[in-house]
Amino acid sequence: MSYPSPAGSAAPPVQPAAAAVPAQPGPGGPPVPPPSAAPPERRSAFAEGMDRFRRAAVTEPGRLRIIGAVLAVLVVVFGAVTAWQVTDRSSAADDVLLRSQPLSRDAAEIYRSLADANTTAASGFLAGGEEPREVRKRYEDDIDQAGTLLVRAAANSQGAAAARTKITEINRWLPQYTAAIETARANNRQGLPLGGAYLRYANGLMDEKLLPAASELYEAETAQLNDDYAAAKSWPWLALALGVVALGVLLWAQRRHYRRTNRVFNQGMVVASALTAVVLLWLAVGHTLARAGLNDSDKNGAQSLMVLNQARIESLKAHGNEGLKMVSRGAVTKGNDQDAYEVDYGASMTDLAGKDAETLDDSLMEKALALAGDDDAGRVPVEKAVDGVREWQTRHKAMLEADNAGNYDKAVHQVIGGANEKATGECFDVVNKALAQAIDHEQQQFDAAAADGRDALGGLWIGAAVLAVLGAAGALLGIGRRLSEYR
């Protein structure tokens, strides 16, 4: 064995022959066996490995080998953990965009279809035996829509027990509901007041069984959405920490190298450091951007969607109760002899527009304005809906006056339209359409922001893997080059 002249301050190894390549009994003759090896005691492979390691650690080439191995492992592990954690987050972001938000949207749509079917049934009923065809069609479309979405939700909610229970529940009640509606129609066509009783029964099923189940389904799907949001947004601490450690060890190794050889750069290690830094930076920036995108989609999309959906459903309930009030003709009372459906209408209206529609205090519309008002395209339809609600309340008051004075026919027309009356139904349509428009807009905002967030992590896992392997290779090459100086 020949030794290169030691360069710089690096101390020459004390016992070069002893353990430079401990595994191979080199041409320089077998290493002197340690004195303690005399007793023919069998020792474990681990103990022997530790011995070799200890012996290697005292020679510079041995130390270099250890440093090289640690660097390579650190960088590779950093790359692997980064790839793993990023894949995790990006699949959670994928879930937000492609699975849980669509499921939550479907659940909202199931709720809306059911409430719309109920409202439409009441309006059609008021028109009497000759229910207008478009009303009948709207009811049927709503029921079809709910059925289709329920099948889809069942197929896509395999993991979520809460969601599945609610879907089963809705599937159990829905046929009973539609049967009651058909019986109500048949009796109504014969002019029997019993038809109205069946409609009230159907409404009870809708109010007490179907809508609560649909609302809980929506909550279950939304909880899943929030879980996916949390998973996608959680910081990849392990990867970040490993990156910092890897970079630190690389810098330390280079400093050591500089101290011992007085050479400023070891190319391999510089490349390794640069690549590690790139991955670390990419990870930090990519994740920050992803978080920003997801936060944006949550705040400007998902949350406004929740409020707008709720507002839409309250508007449906309010109009449904107006219809039922006219159908039941004051036959159902609550509390102090008040018309039960008028009381329910009032509750929905209060949720929708607050106690006073001018100020909108503590109302869904107030929240919707705050959440969706971040741009013109979002604000305009919500403002239109607010105007619609105000006009609706004015017309409702006129309808009440007519009804309480006994002008039943006029009051009916003031609800479902006809006879040149200003109908609350028109306002309901305005509100419903405006809210649908606002919901479309917020959905687009959500999709765009969530896609941005997810794409911020795009390619990162593969980039991290490739760069980490290259970085590890760089570190090994850099160490190898230094090591070759000892041969």
Add this chain to the structure above:
Amino acid sequence: MRLRGWGGVAAMAAATALTAALLPLAAGDGAGGAASGSAPAHGSQVLDRQSSDDECAGGRPPGEPQRSWRPSGASGPAVQRILDNEQLVVGIDQNSYQWGYRDPESGELRGFDIDLAKAIAADLGLDESDLVFRAIPTSQRVPALQDRKVDMVVRTMTINCDRLKDVEFSTAYFEAGQQVLAPKHSDIKGFDDSLNGKRVCAAEGSTAEDFIKEKLTDATVVPVANQLDCLVRVQLGQADAVITDNALAAGQAAQDPSMELKGVPLTEEYYGVAMNKNDRDLVARVNKVLADYDKSGKWDRAYEDWLKDVMPGITGPPRPEYLD
């Protein structure tokens, strides 16, 4: 043990007090109302709970709210006001089958109450075109009279002392009572043991509901918002029988021929025409119309047209009783 015994006594005392407090409060109303007639009048052997010490408003003797003013054909200020307006506005129900409901084909209002309102208009010398029907909600019957939005209410409205504080009533034009309604082929015979173990439907808060809870401890109450909802429950197999005002039960039976009234009525209550408290001359005039309505055989004809099929065996209106 002793504690438990005293607890039982206390619970019973509380229950009794509660029942006693609730019963007079159950506001009766006729057609379509959530609660059906609450004022069991004199002579009811089943339950006669109305405290009969208090005199009814308007000078009615205790327990006889159905007494009204002696008939008169004179035209006092109220009658004159109607004649000047050339319009009689009557509050009716359009949701009560056979009493006041809208015929699906013609869109016209028909029923026992509607016929009576037409007879009153005719007696006042008004054309049918001068007779305006207002379909007022149950909760608006008294306010509509007080605010003079309607001249009178003919809407299966039970005469009771509570209402007499706010409005005037004519003499009784129909006697009704709580009765059991069940499918024809059912083994239910009436308000008796045959209801044991059955699910019995009644309007929430009605006298019928109290009857079931008090007298039929082996039966299950199925409470609903409106008496007609009971027919839905029976048709869907969620209830076995209905207890409600028999005049309304008759409307249910008319809509479902497989149902029939069982046994005898449990209470007596009287329907009257309600008017504004200040229109005493109009009350006297309506009482004259009612007397004529009976004498001329028109009452019998209306009974045959609307009610006889499902409520057979009634020979005429209750005998009118007057205040002086």
